[in-house]
């Protein structure tokens with residue numbers, strides 16, 4: 001197996017192709033050492049089999065596309081471990097015949113300890129890819145990692161019979177204090193994968209260190225109030241009956257109440273960065289005990305707009321463990337994350353930056369003037385309308401106008417939600433929609449990320465967002481935990497900036513591509529090579 005160190009790698013084992021010719025890079029050529037040195041793959045280009053970035057090289061041992069020496073090493077590890085001499089322990093419970101992973105009895109700890117080969121096999125089956133120094137094997141049951149008994153009961157009461165793949169890997173790694181950058185599909189259980197270790201740490205800490213003064217021990221930052229509310233609710237549910245209290249710190253609610261709650265003593269603060277900074281600068285809150293900081297939707301949190309605030313909060317803490325999550329993690333975010341924390345472990349489940357495969361995408365070419373009529377047609381079609389439905393639009397004003405137009409034209413109840421409404425209104429609207437009183441909710445991007453809209457199986461992207469990342473998150477609202485959902489997507493020439501990526505996303509998901517989209521000069525011009533052709537960069 002290759003040595004993964006930068007610089008002294010033997011590059012002769014990595015064959016690089018240039019068009020149809022095959023060349024072996026010489027020492028003077030700069031082969032990418034780390035995964036994040038490599039750029040994202042453009043539509044039609046080969047992708048690294050480990051991380052999905054541009055597969056600039058071909059591994060000569062396996063003939064697979066890879067992006068860097070780091071991924072080559074991961075690939076070779078994977079291959080070596082796949083030659084298994086011994087099988088896994090016999091499954092106690094098999095989920096389905098084709099989704100056959102292994103769940104050992106919670107009471108039998110020895111059986112739930114996997115050896116290296118079994119760990120690798122399990123990771124491969126579940127498409128768990130790990131980079132960095134990680135000692136922990138995936139867990140097979142919640143009871144195999146010494147969680148407080150009450151937390152286990154709460155997990156069971158929440159209906160979580162077994163951990164989801166992201167939880168299998170992230171929970172044990174977070175429990176041993178690793179800082180993590182985790183990418184996994186929308187709706188795949190990321191929230192519990194950071195809440196479970198946080199609750200466990202907090203409860204154990206309070207039981208071991210008795211003190212009257214209960215300073216916060218963990219913080220979760222998310223980009224929207226709705227997501228904060230949801231995370232806090234889930235934290236309360238999982239932490240019930242334990243020494244674990246939470247405070248919600250978001251704009252729109254009175255700061256005095258939030259401050260009072262923190263002063264009473266809480267273990268976890270869940271908040272949006274803006275309000276949290278406001279609170280921290282105006283009031284003296286002791287943050288020295290914060291052991292864990294979570295950046296949910298990390299790509300959004302480290303984007304311009306939030307980044308400075310997030311970094312300000314991070315610097316106010318005393319080197320906490322950082323847990324960063326999103327369904328979409330571009331390269332620059334990985335770089336930023338690695339500069340914030342040395343020895344970060346990168347975990348990805350499935351293909352990165354791709355839409356959830358359970359959501360069937362139906363892209364429709366429709367001119368802007370016809371979009372409303374097309375929407376009404378869908379909403380009034382017995383065949384196509386699957387309430388409750390979220391319709392995503394690009395502006396607050398547009399959301400209000402469209403919900404009114406839906407009411408007038410279809411006679412259906414419809415509501416709109418966006419950042420200009422008060423917190424009370426936003427809470428009431430969410431409640432009304434989630435209990436099924438209103439079948440259509442027109443939303444801006446505030447509902448696009450993270451929000452768990454149980455029961456929603458259909459999303460209509462009325463205004464295509466400016467980035468494919470946001471699109472991936474928006475259509476992700478149509479499916480939770482792999483249940484099938486459907487997304488109608490309206491597209492026209494006005495969305496030309498996302499054409500190449502959209503085509504790639506549709507193509508890789510097996511969705512039909514509207515003729516106008518595939519024929520558009522913005523799409524055609526962006527493809528230098530057809531899929532499957534292995535054209536590589538010159539000059540290294």
Ligand SMILES: Nc1ncnc2c1ncn2[C@@H]1O[C@H](COP(=O)(O)OP(=O)(O)OP(=O)(O)O)[C@@H](O)[C@H]1O
Pocket residue numbers: 159160161162163164167184185186187188189190191192326327449450451452454476477480481
């Ligand atoms: N182990 C589990 N067993 C059953 N249900 C689970 C489990 N873990 C999480 N869930 C449920 O799965 C749903 C989706 O989880 P969650 O909201 O954490 O997804 P997510 O990965 O954060 O999605 P997004 O990227 O959209 O934010 C939730 O309703 C949650 O309660």
